[in-house]
Amino acid sequence: MPHLFSLPGLSRRAWKVWHRNLTVFIRTWHVNFFPPLVEALLYLFAIGMGIGTYVKEIDGIPYVNFIAPAILAIAVMNSAFFECTYGSYVRMYYQKSFDAMIATPLSIEDVIAGEMLWGATRSVIYVIIMLPVLAVFGVISFPFALLSPPRVPGRADVCRYSDVFYRDFTRHRHAKLSLVPVHHTDGTLLGNIFPAHTAPGQSPVFCTGHLTSHPPRCHHADVHAPFVFIDDPAASGVDPDGNCDFLYCGNKPDEKKTDRVIFNYGSFSAHTGIHPQFSVSS
Amino acid sequence: MTAIIDAQDLRKNFGDLVAVDGISFSVKKGEIFGFLGPNGAGKTTTMKMIACVSPRTSGILSVFGMDPDMQPADIKKRLGVVPQETNLDPDFTCFGNLFTYSDYFDIPSNSAHKRSDELLEFVQLQEKRNVEVEKLSGGMKRRLILARALVNNPDLLILDEPTIGLDPQARHLIWEKLKTLQAQGNTIVLTTHYLDEAARLCNRLVIMDKGKILVKGAPAELVKQYVGEEIVEVENSTEVLSCLAVHNIPHEITGDTVQIATGSSREIAKILLDSCQPKKMLTRLATLEDVFLKLTGRTLRD
Ligand SMILES: Nc1ncnc2c1ncn2[C@@H]1O[C@H](COP(=O)(O)OP(=O)(O)OP(=O)(O)O)[C@@H](O)[C@H]1O
Numbered sequence: 001m002p003h004l005f006s007l008p009g010l011s012r013r014a015w016k017v018w019h020r021n022l023t024v025f026i027r028t029w030h031v032n033f034f035p036p037l038v039e040a041l042l043y044l045f046a047i048g049m050g051i052g053t054y055v056k057e058i059d060g061i062p063y064v065n066f067i068a069p070a071i072l073a074i075a076v077m078n079s080a081f082f083e084c085t086y087g088s089y090v091r092m093y094y095q096k097s098f099d100a101m102i103a104t105p106l107s108i109e110d111v112i113a114g115e116m117l118w119g120a121t122r123s124v125i126y127v128i129i130m131l132p133v134l135a136v137f138g139v140i141s142f143p144f145a146l147l148s149p150p151r152v153p154g155r156a157d158v159c160r161y162s163d164v165f166y167r168d169f170t171r172h173r174h175a176k177l178s179l180v181p182v183h184h185t186d187g188t189l190l191g192n193i194f195p196a197h198t199a200p201g202q203s204p205v206f207c208t209g210h211l212t213s214h215p216p217r218c219h220h221a222d223v224h225a226p227f228v229f230i231d232d233p234a235a236s237g238v239d240p241d242g243n244c245d246f247l248y249c250g251n252k253p254d255e256k257k258t259d260r261v262i263f264n265y266g267s268f269s270a271h272t273g274i275h276p277q278f279s280v281s282s
Numbered sequence: 283m284t285a286i287i288d289a290q291d292l293r294k295n296f297g298d299l300v301a302v303d304g305i306s307f308s309v310k311k312g313e314i315f316g317f318l319g320p321n322g323a324g325k326t327t328t329m330k331m332i333a334c335v336s337p338r339t340s341g342i343l344s345v346f347g348m349d350p351d352m353q354p355a356d357i358k359k360r361l362g363v364v365p366q367e368t369n370l371d372p373d374f375t376c377f378g379n380l381f382t383y384s385d386y387f388d389i390p391s392n393s394a395h396k397r398s399d400e401l402l403e404f405v406q407l408q409e410k411r412n413v414e415v416e417k418l419s420g421g422m423k424r425r426l427i428l429a430r431a432l433v434n435n436p437d438l439l440i441l442d443e444p445t446i447g448l449d450p451q452a453r454h455l456i457w458e459k460l461k462t463l464q465a466q467g468n469t470i471v472l473t474t475h476y477l478d479e480a481a482r483l484c485n486r487l488v489i490m491d492k493g494k495i496l497v498k499g500a501p502a503e504l505v506k507q508y509v510g511e512e513i514v515e516v517e518n519s520t521e522v523l524s525c526l527a528v529h530n531i532p533h534e535i536t537g538d539t540v541q542i543a544t545g546s547s548r549e550i551a552k553i554l555l556d557s558c559q560p561k562k563m564l565t566r567l568a569t570l571e572d573v574f575l576k577l578t579g580r581t582l583r584d
């Protein structure tokens with residue numbers, strides 16, 4: 001691997017790849033405009049109105065308004081992620097577009113950079129489409145919301161770094177790996193649902209249980225941090241059984257206040273084999 | 283004449299597998315140069331090294347006097363490549379494929395537009411201009427790929443089995459187009475499994491096997507040198523074989539026929555008719571196919 005630490009042979013030709021993808025996007029606009037619209041509506045209704053019925057408001061903010069930024073953030077990361085994994089993979093492996101491109105003055109570095117630029121662009125487009133939908137429902141405040149599209153490329157970066165690894169994996173056809181980070185972003189959504197009440201260093205309480213048996217068992221998990229990132233509930237002591245049906249957290253067992261928990265839903269499911277139900281009470 | 287491609291002891295390994303095993307050749311400006319060989323001989327690997335998409339393991343390679351490792355973009359700017367595996371962009375129409383590809387070569391859009399239409403006409407696909415490439419037949423895709431290789435007016439064309447899967451009309455069309463391109467001063471390197479095609483098109487060619495070059499030269503000379511001028515074929519029967527042995531005529535048995543390579547088919551035919559009473563006899567000119575089979579054997583490659 002002599003090239004590992006050398007500067008990639010990038011050139012402005014990367015924009016040609018970006019331009020190609022944009023052209024295809026515009027050619028097929030009628031299928032591309034649909035998902036962001038549906039996604040915004042789906043999240044607003046399912047989570048905003050659904051869970052919102054129980055949660056009502058958080059820190060004085062209506063629940064739907066509270067999650068609106070998370071809906072945007074997830075859209076940003078998911079669209080960039082899907083574009084640079086699934087989208088790029090199809091172009092690379094099935095369409096052999098990369099092979100065709102590198103037979104021209106484009107280098108493989110140009111092609112990959114162009115794909116990444118396009119992934120970020122696509123998530124900007126996604127947000128621009130979603131904003132009016134959220135605005136119609138009055139869940140975002142102007143003019144500050146208009147700052148979100150320019151911020152998107154930064155958020156999308158997070159996803160794109162994992163893409164580079166993903167590329168290596170897909171070469172070996174471990175395509176299923178894509179599911180982990182996808183759920184990962186779902187976990188971030190759930191994390192955003194729970195606000196922070198715990199003071200730094202205070203240990204949160206987790207209550208876990210089964211839908212059929214009462215009452216839930218609550219305990220201080222062995223985590224001491226201003227916020228916790230739970231990858232494996234069983235290992236972190238949050239769910240000692242490793243097979244709970246639901247989980248909530250708070251400061252004291254009787255208080256049942258929610259805590260800021262960034263919950264890695266994908267890993268949770270992977271470790272326990274179940275899809276947790278989230279029980280939230282205010 | 284100057285060499286467009288120059289290769290010395292060129293080598294490519296894939297792990298332990300030696301795909302190209304130290305070959306040397308040079309391609310002159312304006313010639314059509316062929317690479318022949320059984321499956322897995324290393325033809326495509328050689329094409330990819332010339333096209334700067336697969337780095338060589340060792341040896342010297344220069345294209346237009348430049349090193350593919352050092353100046354790939356400068357070389358690729360002047361190349362037109364038809365890959366063995368069709369890789370047209372399914373997200374575009376025929377015209378869209380040529381137009382988008384032109385952009386990769388920095389061709390301004392108005393001249394790209396004009397050239398794309400000219401090229402569609404050149405490969406006789408103008409009535410498919412706005413059809414998605416998915417809806418083309420295999421042979422049409424092949425023709426479109428040839429057109430795509432020409433968008434940048436290349437000085438060197440690298441064609442990996444350009445006529446695979448084409449009907450006889452389309453093959454003749456492509457041959458004619460390649461001859462036209464050659465007349466315009468293009469240099470063409472091609473691989474093919476059709477030996478009549480190689481004999482017809484190539485000024486010079488090499489026959490490769492297992493990563494090595496077995497022979498190189500002009501097709502007609504190779505035939506003369508390795509087989510002779512003519513072939514007499516008779517049926518494979520004990521009477522014929524013993525008769526040939528009596529007259530001390532060298533021959534080769536291939537399935538149910540016996541082949542006798544000779545400089546004078548009349549003489550051999552006379553001997554056979556006079557003394558061997560063959561049931562069937564046929565005389566024909568020796569071809570490149572005879573050279574190919576003689577050098578690479580008749581067994582199938584895996
Ligand atoms: N990417 C690769 N990785 C590993 N081995 C490869 C790769 N590409 C080719 N090979 C091997 O290199 C050898 C030469 O392959 P190549 O494709 O050059 O043959 P070819 O002469 O073009 O054959 P064909 O007439 O079937 O197209 C083969 O043994 C092949 O299996």
Ligand SMILES: [Mg+2]
Pocket residue numbers: 325326327366442
């Ligand atoms: Mg090949």
